[in-house]
Amino acid sequence: MPIIKRFYITGLLIIIALAGLTSCNDDDAHNPNIDANNWIYDVMKEVYYWTDEIPANVNRGQDPSNFFHQLLSDDDRFSAIVPDYQELKNALSGVSKEAGYEFALARVENSNDVVAIILYVKKDSPADDAGLKRGDVISQINGTTITIDNYRQLISETYNNHSIKYKRYSEESDEYIDKGTLTLNAVVVSENPNFMDTVYAVGSKKIGYYVYNFFSPGTNKTTVYDNEMDQVIANFKSQGIDALILDLRYNSGGAVTSAQNLASLVGSGVNSSKIFYKNQYNDLYQNYFNNQPDGDEALRAHFLDKAENIGNEIGGELYILTGSRTASASELIINGLDPYMHVTIIGDTTVGKNVGSFPIENTKDPNIHYGLLPIVFKIFNSQDYSGYDNGFTPLGENLVNDFRQPMLQLGDIQEPLLARAIELIEGTSVGGRKPRIESKEFTPIMTSIDKKRRTNRLIIEGLKSN
Incomplete structure (x- = not known):
């Protein structure tokens, strides 16, 4: 039997039929991934924009994140799954644990060293309170020089309490001035x-x-x-x-x-x-709304x-x-x-x-915490x-x-x-x-914005599925 679910689109309460969940048999009960993957599969078959391209035979015993990505179309660059739905909701509202600065990574010329250049500082964050500014250049995190080999590990450390060594450009002297080492706390920031x-x-x-x-x-x-x-x-x-x-x-x-x-x-x-x-939705949704x-x-x-x-x-x-x-x-x-x-x-x-996407949670099974952001329209x-x-x-x-x-x-x-x-x-x-400062362009290796859950999201709230 289909399950009737409700969700809001641009303020309109829509009632739509979602297919019933696929249950696992007793032989599969030992693998907790199967319930999660059955739920993921049923949701994707209903809402996914490229639903006709979802493969039928995918191993449902594997890690749910891997399972989800095996369902995606080759044309899909943006669908996402996260381990915790509440974390996803917080991130979409600009709430995350951090020190409060966004940055771009650039490789130092003729070197394997990498620097983090601050793009902007969030108001009332630890970084703001410490006086960090756009353009400040970070060369070390937790006492370790950032390099092309270790930047991924060091960047992950900035989501907890950490120290940075940094420099700031002086227009007066036309050079970067060493500002020493600064310790920053990572707190829940509502940007x-x-x-x-x-x-x-x-x-x-x-x-x-x-x-x-x-x-x-x-x-x-x-x-x-x-x-x-x-x-x-x-x-x-x-x-x-x-x-x-x-x-x-x-x-x-x-x-x-x-x-x-x-x-x-x-x-x-x-x-x-x-x-x-x-x-424009998949055929099921498009026909329903029409x-x-x-x-x-x-x-x-x-x-x-x-x-x-x-x-x-x-x-x-x-x-x-x-x-x-x-x-x-x-x-x-x-x-x-x-x-x-x-x-x-x-x-x-x-x-x-x-x-674009709907953020989707499972409201029936308390053991399934995943949040889905599939492309829906x-x-x-x-x-x-x-x-x-x-x-x-x-x-x-x-x-x-x-x-x-x-x-x-x-x-x-x-x-x-x-x-x-x-x-x-x-x-x-x-x-x-002639500008007062001569600047040199660089191509970033990555930016901290790339890591945000909200990055590349077009969101309509808020579909719930059992």
Whole structure:
């Protein structure tokens, strides 16, 4: 018999039939992996976007993580399984145990040594309290020099209490100054995605600048972060900005509802009658929703009516700063707004994630703690465009590398991505043709953002399965 389950999609309560669970026989009871893998298989057969490609004969006695990955399509770069669902939920809301800084790893020229360059520091974290800044260069962790051979092990140590040896660039002396050794505690950090907002008066323009680092409505099922987003845009409106720069360079995705809120705040001429995006599911889900009187709400999401909207004030022009980690819900902002306004992207090519997930937990069996993030839908804009599998690439001189040394602080009008956006808005170069700091580009080995559970996620809450 099918099991009837309920879940919410963009605020709509949907009732859908999920296939019954496959039970194991007594001979299999000694292997605890079988129950978990039976559950995983049944869920994937129901919800997975590429359900027709799931192999029938996969060893159900193996480790559930290995089992899950053997079910995936060759076209799937993003489905994920985690050992603990609550850990997954915390990570999607920006809650994790850490010291509070994100970094990129770079190899030292003509050496096997590696350094960690801080990208940004989270407010009110141990790293913030200790005075760490963007651009600081870490050469040792727990007394050991980082190298190409040991960086994976040393990076894992930063999720617990640890020490770092680091340097900071001095503009005055044009060199890196040794800052010694610093001990940092790893604590539970609730990161606020609303990282920075300010207004610049440049020439004849008043320019709003907003750094938003992931999409989450708030922790503990609140909308505190979305409410703060509303206030940021309301403040821009009250200050009379006529141009907006949205910095998503480190934003690797998150909740679709927060993307919907942001797009509704900045889109030009948008309201609840206009379509923001469309979802395409597997045949089972697509047919189900098509046959429901209110199924349109699961297949198409509209903009919200927001009194704070500044689309007209900014003249139907939006400048978005991107990076090689910009993904998912960030790319939805670009694609979803494109039919309604001119979107200029500046920075690096984005990831290219036009598919999304439900976070799924098992609520019936207390022994199965896994959380699943399978790809469940493909997403399109109102003009049925979804062709950004290879990402969005800035054009011409708008292709600007964020990874460089020394790094200017976010919000500094000579920081290269921000400077290019202001140049396009004002029509003149910021600070003259020669920047005050000559920097050198580098290609990161990896970044700490890559390790986040929320990275490359486009999330609709919250499907539960037995």
